[in-house]
Amino acid sequence: MSTTGETRQAAWKQRAVDRALRAAAVRAELRVDQFLDAAQALITEKGGIDFTVQEIVDRSGQSLRSFYLQFDGKHQLLLALYEEAVAKTAAQIRAAAQTLDDPLDRLRVAVELLFQLCRPDPDAYRPLFTDFSPQLRTSNPTEVRVAHATLFVVFADLLEGVGAAGRLRAGGNPRRLAAITMQTVMYIAHPGTVDGDLRPITAGEVWAFCAHGITGPGEY
Numbered sequence: 001m002s003t004t005g006e007t008r009q010a011a012w013k014q015r016a017v018d019r020a021l022r023a024a025a026v027r028a029e030l031r032v033d034q035f036l037d038a039a040q041a042l043i044t045e046k047g048g049i050d051f052t053v054q055e056i057v058d059r060s061g062q063s064l065r066s067f068y069l070q071f072d073g074k075h076q077l078l079l080a081l082y083e084e085a086v087a088k089t090a091a092q093i094r095a096a097a098q099t100l101d102d103p104l105d106r107l108r109v110a111v112e113l114l115f116q117l118c119r120p121d122p123d124a125y126r127p128l129f130t131d132f133s134p135q136l137r138t139s140n141p142t143e144v145r146v147a148h149a150t151l152f153v154v155f156a157d158l159l160e161g162v163g164a165a166g167r168l169r170a171g172g173n174p175r176r177l178a179a180i181t182m183q184t185v186m187y188i189a190h191p192g193t194v195d196g197d198l199r200p201i202t203a204g205e206v207w208a209f210c211a212h213g214i215t216g217p218g219e220y
Helices: 003-046 053-060 064-070 074-097 103-118 127-139 141-147 149-164 174-188 203-214
Strands: none
Touching: 003 053, 003 064, 003 074, 053 064, 053 074, 074 103, 074 127, 074 141, 074 149, 103 127, 103 149, 103 174, 103 203, 127 141, 141 149, 149 174, 174 203
């Protein structure tokens, strides 16, 4: 066969392979969505993340083999759900902040909203934030960094805006301060007492604490 013929054959074979791969990718994405939907339904029903892989499989109507083709285990599935929840939270915070003109007001809204979303609330239970997230921060900091990437961008942008307005404390690095602010807010959101004071910490108190660490003299 001539070189031209071989080239033509290689081209049609590659097109056939590409079509097959695209079809397989679509099927895999559909299976993943079905597993995620099943897990989310179980979280809603059980009010937490205390369920098994077999329950997820049964609810999805798929096989155990199919599950393990998509995920290493329950942890990886919860991580996928958490990343999606963080991305939605980031979009929600950005949208709320953009309704305000003042850079510090934007940051205040972001801090208070993140605190409220991460804090346990019996009327709006969010176990991915209140149960899974603390476990993740302890067990795998690398996964936390990846999962929080979209949220970090929002806070970094907001702090860049504060810096552009000349309202950061001297020497403040917006990206570094974004990481510190996020970690502080998410940690404080979880209940706990140090001095025996049982009064719940409020979003306003969290903002006041963060603001005096990131703004210059006379701000707030």
